[in-house]
Amino acid sequence: MNHDESRDLYDRALSVMPGGVNSSVRAIRPYPFFVQKGDGGHVIDADGNRYIDFVMGYGPLLLGHDLPETVRAAVQQRASEGPMYGAPTEVEVELAEFVTRHVPGVEMVRFVNSGTEATVSAVRLARGYTGRDKIVIMEGSYHGAQESTLVEGEREHTAPSSPGIPESFAEHTLTVPFNDKTAVHEVFEEHGDDIAAVLTEPILGNHGIVHPIEGYHETLRDLTDQYGALLIFDEVITGFRVGGLQCAQGKFGVDPDLTTFGKIVGGGFPVGAIGGKSEIVEHFTPAGDVFQSGTFSGHPVTMAAGLETLRYVAENDVYDHVNALGERLRSGIADILEDQAPAYTVVGTDSMFKVIFTRDGEFGKGHCEGGCTQDPTCPRYEFCPKNGADVDRAETERWERLFWPAMKEEGVFLTPNQFESQFVSAAHTDEDVEQALEAYKRVL
Numbered sequence: 001m002n003h004d005e006s007r008d009l010y011d012r013a014l015s016v017m018p019g020g021v022n023s024s025v026r027a028i029r030p031y032p033f034f035v036q037k038g039d040g041g042h043v044i045d046a047d048g049n050r051y052i053d054f055v056m057g058y059g060p061l062l063l064g065h066d067l068p069e070t071v072r073a074a075v076q077q078r079a080s081e082g083p084m085y086g087a088p089t090e091v092e093v094e095l096a097e098f099v100t101r102h103v104p105g106v107e108m109v110r111f112v113n114s115g116t117e118a119t120v121s122a123v124r125l126a127r128g129y130t131g132r133d134k135i136v137i138m139e140g141s142y143h144g145a146q147e148s149t150l151v152e153g154e155r156e157h158t159a160p161s162s163p164g165i166p167e168s169f170a171e172h173t174l175t176v177p178f179n180d181k182t183a184v185h186e187v188f189e190e191h192g193d194d195i196a197a198v199l200t201e202p203i204l205g206n207h208g209i210v211h212p213i214e215g216y217h218e219t220l221r222d223l224t225d226q227y228g229a230l231l232i233f234d235e236v237i238t239g240f241r242v243g244g245l246q247c248a249q250g251k252f253g254v255d256p257d258l259t260t261f262g263k264i265v266g267g268g269f270p271v272g273a274i275g276g277k278s279e280i281v282e283h284f285t286p287a288g289d290v291f292q293s294g295t296f297s298g299h300p301v302t303m304a305a306g307l308e309t310l311r312y313v314a315e316n317d318v319y320d321h322v323n324a325l326g327e328r329l330r331s332g333i334a335d336i337l338e339d340q341a342p343a344y345t346v347v348g349t350d351s352m353f354k355v356i357f358t359r360d361g362e363f364g365k366g367h368c369e370g371g372c373t374q375d376p377t378c379p380r381y382e383f384c385p386k387n388g389a390d391v392d393r394a395e396t397e398r399w400e401r402l403f404w405p406a407m408k409e410e411g412v413f414l415t416p417n418q419f420e421s422q423f424v425s426a427a428h429t430d431e432d433v434e435q436a437l438e439a440y441k442r443v444l
């Protein structure tokens with residue numbers, strides 16, 4: 001493959017943008033390919049090379065790159081009527097109605113412009129509502145580029161994970177390993193009266209894909225109830241992907257107080273949202289006194305794209321299609337790896353998938369299909385990583401060596417590091433999946 005054009009663009013980008021990109025994860029070594037356009041389940045780069053795309057914008061593009069006619073028409077119409085107004089529009093109400101109708105834990109919703117803004121606002125709301133400062137998050141979790149969650153360390157011994165964040169932010173953030181019921185019990189026993197909220201993804205999607213063990217979310221629900229704290233599900237990735245229109249909370253039957261959304265709910269345009277019980281969400285200004293505001297919030301083009309995307313999903317068998325392809329990929333990759341890799345695990349559920357190269361066969365070789373973690377008697381249970389630290393011990397160099405350069409040269413676009421999930425879209429075909437599996441076979 002020729003990448004001259006991408007390399008030249010990257011040289012230009014490096015002199016005008018820090019690291020040559022606008023989001024760190026895009027800065028792939030030695031240089032990323034620059035995208036010219038998307039086409040169904042594929043992207044075409046600046047040099048005209050075509051890739052099967054399993055990055056899908058890091059999750060928003062459930063329908064792939066070709067928007068259905070209804071989505072495209074709605075977006076074009078909104079854009080042609082003046083992109084935004086600083087006054088409310090009907091389409092915001094319609095999207096809010098759609099979300100509250102389908103997502104069990106959501107009675108009201110406030111739209112914002114990114115997943116980060118959603119989690120920042122949710123944490124502020126939880127603090128304002130409870131009058132407490134501390135939040136509990138999972139080790140290795142990611143909730144966007146926000147001060148309160150960019151921390152490292154264990155329990156109360158946390159420190160900012162980036163320069164530029166005052167220590168005082170980390171002082172209010174406690175961390176526990178995902179799936180460790182004892183740890184979260186202990187943290188509540190010690191700090192329960194100061195904890196505003198537990199913030200977690202229902203499935204860790206930025207850390208290799210880690211599924212909850214049986215009863216974990218119920219433990220979080222019970223403890224937060226018992227101590228008067230809120231349970232916040234960050235469904236920025238899982239929202240409208242895992243568990244269909246009911247999202248992961250519907251799949252797991254857990255009822256969070258607040259839910260954060262991003263990605264799919266904006267149909268490919270910048271979006272975030274905070275949903276939850278009316279009694280809590282109404283504490284946002286102007287109904288309540290927890291300040292929340294934004295020039296672009298509820299942007300009509302985004303709202304139209306999100307609404308028509310979700311309507312399309314509701315009326316077509318999108319989830320059956322993407323979940324079946326996801327399952328085919330996960331089991332196909334596991335079969336290939338069984339012969340070729342010393343130690344690995346294949347993780348994912350619904351339309352999410354990832355390979356983790358484990359050290360010394362830590363989990364044995366195997367395929368951890370999502371539901372396995374819910375059932376300790378499942379023969380695959382041992383193959384599933386249970387927390388962020390399990391994934392941290394993976395052979396990340398192996399991922400970087402094989403999957404980025406080699407799979408890219410095979411025409412398959414995967415997330416460039418060991419940790420981030422990959423996604424199947426409605427635009428992917430059986431043929432794309434078979435081609436991708438052939439590529440995995442050659443590369444491995």
Ligand code: PMP
Nearest residue numbers: 114115116142143144234236262
């Ligand atoms: N929460 C989760 C779970 C995410 O995966 C992400 C981004 N991948 C965010 C929050 C932040 O979203 P955004 O990048 O839109 O700010």
